[in-house]
Amino acid sequence: MTQDYSVLSINLGKPAIHEFAGRQINSGIIKRPADSPVMLYKTHFDGDGQADLKNHGGPDKAVCVYPAEHYSYWETTLARKLPAAAFGENVTVKGLAEQDVWIGDVFQLGEAVVQVSQPRQPCVKLALKYGIKDMVLRVQQTGFTGFYFRVLEEGYVDPRPVLKRLSRGKESISVWYANEVKYRDSGNLSAIEEILREEALSESWRESFLKKRDRLTNE
Structure with missing residues (x-):
């Protein structure tokens, strides 16, 4: 049985030098919503990229996804209004939180077919962007990490497509559960x-x- 979810934006950004916390940082974390269809390849969206290819990108981390529902929590916690793609995600999706996503779930995203591969591991650049030293720890503690897709089939994706779940992961391992075991158990x-x-x-x-x-x- 398929399930549909609304994508609020497809977000793109090439690596560039940004000033975070008084430091010059090369990063692709600053992304902006696309306004026309964009090609999704096996490792990235056309027009998107990462500076640190050791810890970001690659086939297992081709697309970063973040649930829109977490924005209100972070706006309250950080006492600021957040822009689109505030967490450097490629896809901002509504109604699909970490508890609802299993590793191995397969989705249709525009013409492309994608699969959940792992939770997102926040990096230090997120902390530098917001000037909050323990930002990475906060994300891990809340479990509001988001997750990654690998690309099974390439294709064009509209700016605000429907994300359609086609099948579930075989072992019923939610992104939330994987985070719990990695960071707390x-x-x-x-x-x-x-x-x-x-x-x-x-x-x-x-x-x-x-x-x-x-x-x-x-032991």
Whole structure:
């Protein structure tokens, strides 16, 4: 059974030098809504990019998604009005929070077909952008991380498309649950093994959980 979700904006931005907290930072975190159809390739949207290719981008992290519902929380917490793509996301979606998304879920996004690969791991540039040293920790603690898509089929995407869920992940591992185990319950061996059974889990998160499993089994 398919489910439809509203995309508020498709956001794009090339790496550029920005001044954050008095420092000159090369980053692609500043993005703006597209106003015409854009091509989604296997690793990125046309017109989008990342400066740090070691920690961002690549096939497993081609598209960053953030739930629109979290904006009100952050506006209250940060005491400021947030612009579009405030978290550097490519897709701002309504009605699809971390609890509702499973790793391995497949969606139609315009002409493209995408699959959830992992939660988004916020980086230090988000903290620098807002001038809040513990911003990364705050995002992890709330669980309001967003998530990543890999691209199964390339295609054009309209500026405000419908995101249609086509199928669910095999192991029913929500993005929220994966975050909980990684950041708050990292000693839970059975939970780690449960997550590792999900074939759609990204390589980087799989490596991280494999290392945790090895440490726990060798203690």
